Amino acid sequence: MDVKPDSTLDCTGLACPMPILKTKKAVDALQVGQILKMIATDPGSVKDVEAWASRTGHQLLGHEENSGKYTFYIKRTK
């Protein structure tokens, strides 16, 4: 995706619920408007990150899948 992240979080190898817990912490550490790039290998994280963003109101700009790695771009909105 053509976005420039302000910070990167590697959740490779982590199982549910750790990617969500770490994403929450990392997004809280951003300024409003900044973007987090999060990388996970847990296939469940695709639906989980969507659900997390929908519930918290932060914006999931998009995600990519590449040979078992899922990369998410999340913008802090508030």
Place this chain on the structure above:
Amino acid sequence: MSQAKRLAIIAMHGTLDMAYPPFILGTAAAAMDMEVEIFFTFYGLEILKKGKADKLRVAPIANPAMPQPVPGISVPNILGMLPGMTSVATGMMNSWMRKANVAKLSELIAIAKESGVKLIACQMTMDVMGIKKEDLIDGLEIGGAATFLEFASQDAIALTF
């Protein structure tokens, strides 16, 4: 659409498999900006005993869903009553969890506390089972049925494990 603001959980079992869901859901709910309370009663108090979280065990007896140690070879469930089978089942479960890179229960408890999840120990069952406040980990509150219900009665999802 109105969304529940709270997650209220009752944890009443002290086995490894029953101890995880309250903390997985509790920490995830906190990460989703929900208020969370977990009420520990009866055997659930075992989870909160100092040094106990990572030593909880799995009961193989009367648990036909327990995967077989050797795939394809069916071990009758009644064998779960033999001496040492609880340790065998616990060892198996712990090795599967490590392989799947699941967080240790003690880590999830620490994250729960850090993210504001309230852990309530039930006074009445502490008395019944002879458990003192100093037997339990720090950072807990002690309460009763009304404490849980007051929290759960306002805009909450309530679950029992």
